[in-house]
Amino acid sequence: MFTKRKSIIGLYTDENSVADAMDGLKSKGFGENEYEVLTGVPYPEGTFGEAEPHLHLHKFPLIGAVFGFCLGLVFTIGTQIAFPVVTGGKPILAIPAMAIIMYELTLLGAILFTVGGIIFESRLPKLFMGAYDPRITEGFIGVVVNTTEDNLDNAQDVFKSSGAEDIKFP
Amino acid sequence: MDRNVSDVVAIDRNVSDVAFKNVNNTLVEASNQTNLKWPLIIFAILSLLGFVGFSIKVFVEGVGSQQWGYHAALVAFLLSSIQSAPMVAIAPRVAKAHWRRSTSRIAEIFGLLGIVNLLLFIPLMWILPSLADGRRSLWFYDALEGVSPYSPHIWAILAIVVLAFLGVFYLWLSLLPDFAILRDHSKVGTVRKKIFKFLSGRWWGSSSNWYMHKHRLGIVGAHYFMLLVFVHFLYSMDFCMSLVPGWIDALFPITHAANALQAGVAVFIVTMYIIYRFGGYREYIGLDQFWALSRLLFALSLLWFWFWFSSFIILWYGGKPSERFVLELLMAGPYIYVFIPVFILNFAGPLLIMMWNAVRKSILGPTIVSIGVLIGTMLDRVRLYVGAYSVSTEPDKYALHSVPNTIWPQFSSDVLLWIGSISAVILLYLMVAKLIPLVNIAEQKELLLYKLHKEFHRTKVMVLGKPE
Amino acid sequence: MQEHVQLDQKEINKDLLDTIFHTPMWWYLAVTFFGVVFLIGASAFGYLLNQGLGVTGLNRPVFWGAYVVNFVFWIGISHAGIMISAILRLTQAEWRRPITRAAEVLTVFALTAALMAAPLVHTGRPWRAFLPTPWILPYDFARGIWPNIRSPFVWDPMAISTYLVASSLFIFIALLPDLAIIRDRSTGLRRVIYSFLCLGWRGTPRQWKLQIVAGILLSALVLPVFVSVHSIVSWDFAVQIGTEGWHSTIFAPYFIIGAIHSGVAAVATLMAVMVWVWKLHKYITPDHFDAIGRLLIVVGLTWFFFFFLEWVFALYTLEDPEIAMRKLQVFQWPWSGMFAVFLITSFIIPVTAWLFRAVRRSLLWMFITTILVNVGMWLERFLIIVPGLMRRTHLVFDWGSYQPSIIELLMVIATFAWLCLGMLVFSKIFPLVPLFDIKEAMINREKIKIGRKEIPASIRE
Numbered sequence A: 001m002f003t004k005r006k007s008i009i010g011l012y013t014d015e016n017s018v019a020d021a022m023d024g025l026k027s028k029g030f031g032e033n034e035y036e037v038l039t040g041v042p043y044p045e046g047t048f049g050e051a052e053p054h055l056h057l058h059k060f061p062l063i064g065a066v067f068g069f070c071l072g073l074v075f076t077i078g079t080q081i082a083f084p085v086v087t088g089g090k091p092i093l094a095i096p097a098m099a100i101i102m103y104e105l106t107l108l109g110a111i112l113f114t115v116g117g118i119i120f121e122s123r124l125p126k127l128f129m130g131a132y133d134p135r136i137t138e139g140f141i142g143v144v145v146n147t148t149e150d151n152l153d154n155a156q157d158v159f160k161s162s163g164a165e166d167i168k169f170p
Numbered sequence B: 001m002d003r004n005v006s007d008v009v010a011i012d013r014n015v016s017d018v019a020f021k022n023v024n025n026t027l028v029e030a031s032n033q034t035n036l037k038w039p040l041i042i043f044a045i046l047s048l049l050g051f052v053g054f055s056i057k058v059f060v061e062g063v064g065s066q067q068w069g070y071h072a073a074l075v076a077f078l079l080s081s082i083q084s085a086p087m088v089a090i091a092p093r094v095a096k097a098h099w100r101r102s103t104s105r106i107a108e109i110f111g112l113l114g115i116v117n118l119l120l121f122i123p124l125m126w127i128l129p130s131l132a133d134g135r136r137s138l139w140f141y142d143a144l145e146g147v148s149p150y151s152p153h154i155w156a157i158l159a160i161v162v163l164a165f166l167g168v169f170y171l172w173l174s175l176l177p178d179f180a181i182l183r184d185h186s187k188v189g190t191v192r193k194k195i196f197k198f199l200s201g202r203w204w205g206s207s208s209n210w211y212m213h214k215h216r217l218g219i220v221g222a223h224y225f226m227l228l229v230f231v232h233f234l235y236s237m238d239f240c241m242s243l244v245p246g247w248i249d250a251l252f253p254i255t256h257a258a259n260a261l262q263a264g265v266a267v268f269i270v271t272m273y274i275i276y277r278f279g280g281y282r283e284y285i286g287l288d289q290f291w292a293l294s295r296l297l298f299a300l301s302l303l304w305f306w307f308w309f310s311s312f313i314i315l316w317y318g319g320k321p322s323e324r325f326v327l328e329l330l331m332a333g334p335y336i337y338v339f340i341p342v343f344i345l346n347f348a349g350p351l352l353i354m355m356w357n358a359v360r361k362s363i364l365g366p367t368i369v370s371i372g373v374l375i376g377t378m379l380d381r382v383r384l385y386v387g388a389y390s391v392s393t394e395p396d397k398y399a400l401h402s403v404p405n406t407i408w409p410q411f412s413s414d415v416l417l418w419i420g421s422i423s424a425v426i427l428l429y430l431m432v433a434k435l436i437p438l439v440n441i442a443e444q445k446e447l448l449l450y451k452l453h454k455e456f457h458r459t460k461v462m463v464l465g466k467p468e
Numbered sequence C: 001m002q003e004h005v006q007l008d009q010k011e012i013n014k015d016l017l018d019t020i021f022h023t024p025m026w027w028y029l030a031v032t033f034f035g036v037v038f039l040i041g042a043s044a045f046g047y048l049l050n051q052g053l054g055v056t057g058l059n060r061p062v063f064w065g066a067y068v069v070n071f072v073f074w075i076g077i078s079h080a081g082i083m084i085s086a087i088l089r090l091t092q093a094e095w096r097r098p099i100t101r102a103a104e105v106l107t108v109f110a111l112t113a114a115l116m117a118a119p120l121v122h123t124g125r126p127w128r129a130f131l132p133t134p135w136i137l138p139y140d141f142a143r144g145i146w147p148n149i150r151s152p153f154v155w156d157p158m159a160i161s162t163y164l165v166a167s168s169l170f171i172f173i174a175l176l177p178d179l180a181i182i183r184d185r186s187t188g189l190r191r192v193i194y195s196f197l198c199l200g201w202r203g204t205p206r207q208w209k210l211q212i213v214a215g216i217l218l219s220a221l222v223l224p225v226f227v228s229v230h231s232i233v234s235w236d237f238a239v240q241i242g243t244e245g246w247h248s249t250i251f252a253p254y255f256i257i258g259a260i261h262s263g264v265a266a267v268a269t270l271m272a273v274m275v276w277v278w279k280l281h282k283y284i285t286p287d288h289f290d291a292i293g294r295l296l297i298v299v300g301l302t303w304f305f306f307f308f309l310e311w312v313f314a315l316y317t318l319e320d321p322e323i324a325m326r327k328l329q330v331f332q333w334p335w336s337g338m339f340a341v342f343l344i345t346s347f348i349i350p351v352t353a354w355l356f357r358a359v360r361r362s363l364l365w366m367f368i369t370t371i372l373v374n375v376g377m378w379l380e381r382f383l384i385i386v387p388g389l390m391r392r393t394h395l396v397f398d399w400g401s402y403q404p405s406i407i408e409l410l411m412v413i414a415t416f417a418w419l420c421l422g423m424l425v426f427s428k429i430f431p432l433v434p435l436f437d438i439k440e441a442m443i444n445r446e447k448i449k450i451g452r453k454e455i456p457a458s459i460r461e
Helices: A015-027 A059-082 A095-121 A134-138 A149-161 B017-033 B037-061 B065-080 B087-094 B098-102 B104-127 B151-184 B191-199 B207-238 B252-278 B287-318 B321-332 B336-354 B364-389 B411-435 B441-450 C009-016 C025-051 C066-077 C079-090 C094-122 C126-130 C152-185 C188-197 C205-238 C251-277 C286-316 C320-331 C335-354 C363-390 C406-429 C435-444
Strands: A005-012 A035-038 A141-148 A166-168 B010-012 B451-456 B459-465 C445-450 C453-460
Touching: A005 A015, A005 A149, A015 A035, A015 A141, A015 A149, A059 A095, A095 B287, A095 C152, A095 C205, A134 C009, A134 C152, A141 A149, A149 A166, B037 B065, B037 B411, B065 B104, B065 B207, B065 B252, B065 B364, B065 B411, B087 B098, B087 B104, B087 B151, B087 B207, B087 B252, B098 B104, B098 B287, B098 B441, B104 B151, B104 B252, B104 B411, B151 B191, B151 B207, B151 B441, B207 B252, B252 B287, B252 B364, B252 C286, B287 B321, B287 B336, B287 B364, B287 C205, B287 C251, B321 B336, B321 B364, B336 B364, B441 B451, B441 B459, B441 C445, B441 C453, B459 C445, C009 C435, C025 C406, C066 C079, C066 C094, C066 C205, C066 C251, C066 C363, C066 C406, C079 C094, C079 C152, C079 C205, C079 C251, C094 C126, C094 C152, C094 C251, C094 C286, C094 C406, C094 C435, C152 C188, C152 C205, C152 C435, C205 C251, C205 C363, C251 C286, C251 C363, C286 C320, C286 C335, C286 C363, C320 C335, C320 C363, C335 C363, C435 C445, C435 C453
Parallel strands: B010 C445
Antiparallel strands: A005 A141, A005 A166, A035 A141, B451 B459, B459 C453, C445 C453
16 A cells, blocks of 8 residues: 655764664664765765665766767768768778767767766655755755655654754655 | 865874884895796706807808898897886886886896897898998998998997996996995995995995985986987898888888887886796785886887877888888788787787776786787787898999898798897896895885875875975 | 865854855956957858858968867866876865866866857858758758768767766766755755755765766766867867878877876966955965975976977988978967967966976966966967968969958957856856865865874775
8 A cells, every 4th residue: 555655864973873873774663775874065974874875877888988989980981972972092990080070979979978877876856855954955964755744754763863963844 | 175275284294213113124134035946947058058049050050141030039029018118117207107106126237238239239240231232321432532331330339338238237226225325234344245335336325325326317317328229220221121122211210110109118117027926026016016017018009009100101101112112012912921920918908908997907917918929019010121132242332123032031040049049148137146135225214205195185195295 | 285174064154155145246347358259259250150261361272270279278178187187086185176077167168169160150051950960860851961980070060079978967967066065055946956966965984985987987987088188189180191291190199298288287277366356265275386386296297398309200201291281380470479489478488497496386477377387388389270271282383371350269268258257157166176175175084193293194995
């Protein structure tokens, strides 16, 4: 049966309290995908005891590069065969000249796919912000819990006991 | 939350005497204990083959310049590998990279081996044609103005002698504090103590000693680099390019030097692997060093392609007869079977292998690529120098009109000389390794001051100090 | 030596977003001034379109003049961003943090200035070059005339457009966290716009990790493009054999190192302007100038070595027309004067000055010396392009010279105004200093105490 999920956010000013809150949530049986920490600055990985995110970003540039390379090959061969005029005594399919264009298109493909990959893997664009607080970008650290309605009290208890400065329901 | 000024509390470094002594003892002992008897004997015998090969070359084959391509290639290969390897100590030291501390000595020792190359270079002085023969030159030769037709010979010998001695001087300079440690750890009255006392000069570890030491290393290192580039310029120019009429490639000296840096890093990585695997220094040499250097090797392999392509596209696109013959001689003609492996080993292979993070961040990956790069560089030097020496009798200084016959190596002279010279280099390295610690003890102790691991909330981080 | 000021996130937000939320009077004045200068240049362009290329100083045999010089110059400046941003990011140089964004933005506006200088203006009838896009589609649909991919003029737009797209996306990705900061401090329509632009950034560990990985990965991908761009621009000249001084294998690396020399100098100029105009002295300190000064010494010396080789091998050819052209450059007025100014301003004065620590740490001196570098580097391009064309071949019919007309000069000046205008407008909409990068430095900052001495340190994962 469909259970309605709700969010709650606890705001902290101290990193150790955030780590305590994360430990508390873990011990209360919250699943890893039920809570996350929001910061305004990149902390060293694992500062709050959070799980390490698994990324697949390396696949994107590779796919993009292959795509760009093929496009370069088709473009350079196709255009020269479509309009075969010998210039400068060079062969119609002059590999050094083709290589330059294929090089650019390979890199362009890799870069475009990488940027797409970064946005996709960052789970962006996010249309609805959910539980969030603007104070996060001025130094507060938010711990967001997204769980079933009846479990919210547990989360709130953890926030209170770990010394949250503020607790909000969006 | 924010860390205010007061939050950033300085971490006290209580560098215990125990840590310092540990470094001292392990490294001093390691340098004493290495058993190298058999390798020394084997390489000594192999080195003798070099003398045999050289004697056959001089007394049986004669001194015609076309026979000396392999000799010139050998000098170029050693210049490009062992004499470039000290840069792996010099550049990170200037950039203050901490990872170098445990490996800089391995690179500096190569500076001493330049002496072997200096000896090999001497016969080439007699082989290189004078400018009076009509060879195109940078040196503005003019018989009427009294300019010496041997000016390239003069500049080259000067530069190569100074480079070899600068390499030795740099090694000695970096060894000063370690010689003092070895002096202090030797028994009074022994010859060992006397030798180390002499070699350590007046080192007693005062602030001014250290201050001058760092500055001298910086200055001598910078000069070594500049001279190395200059020697590549002279050697690639006068002992290779000028022998081929119509070969005008302004980028060639830089390509020569950049390839040498690649081979220098490669020879260093291979040496570091051998020391890591068999030398008993695992506590000091590890993934950090291999990782830092594998990125550098990767970058230099990409640079190899860029320099090669920059020259190639101009000659190919220009397509003048002189340019076409040069390409035919060095790349597309008889040497295509040498050029293709060079292209694979120095560029395509490293690109396809080292683009993977898992390979770059490993110990075996960069080592295997480095072996390939060394073989590639060796073949590349053969391609260029043997190709150039095969046309050295051409009188026309404007263009090549045909591709000359390929010169094949003679086993009795060329191959033996190559084996003997490379063995002599290894022999000398082993002898030095027997005498001095392969890890810079003083730098390693300094690292204890600047590097530490600490808890950061729920994780562990490394803190690196950056002194001025 | 290293001065470290520990700042909290609120203070960093306040300092670095100030120009976005409050517009000072100088900003309006500066935008008006540069806008007017740009409009004058645009009017000159209109006049050129109306009258034709005859209003320029271009004539047989010199058909490449100030526009092409300007094009090469701006492509050179555009190498600043990636040099500073990508290389320093990959080498984890801490001092890069406050200047990466400004350098990247300089890249983008310099590239647009370059595009304005050459393909747009230089072609005389730009619509023929741009419509339809000739590098991808046939010139003439009816007759199926496809572009000749063996021509450097096809490689060139390919490389530049790749570089422009890559640098713009590089900036955009690195802007995401900062756009979220502006969103959180805005209301009304501004909030809606920044919410849209930051794509709903929240600052999860996943997003931060990607931001760090993206910086490294995109740097590694943009660097090969960066190298190819100026190499290809150099091949516009070097692949042909008909012009003295152009057909040299060293051109690609020589152009690249020249571009880095002028680009990094331009970043140093910009840093001084940022401190003076945007009052960023807390973020860009003498340490940063010292670091970029040291970098400039290395770049300057390397550039000089390439310059030396380029010259030496020109003489090594032993070809009379080549040597005659070199004599023209060095001994014949007004080229000799330009040559002297070029060498003195691009190398002798600045590199000698940077050897002194006091100069490297002085904003004013760094400003002056880096401006000098770019004066010299503009002249360098002029001296490569124009004298080469003047003495084309032995049997050339016209031995004409070249002098840029007022129309050309106005358009050259307009590209400088365009760059200033672009930087000013950008700074009004987006922060010129990456806030999250600065904040990360504050988080990672440590000190190690050895006896009485405190050594600056930082956390490395």
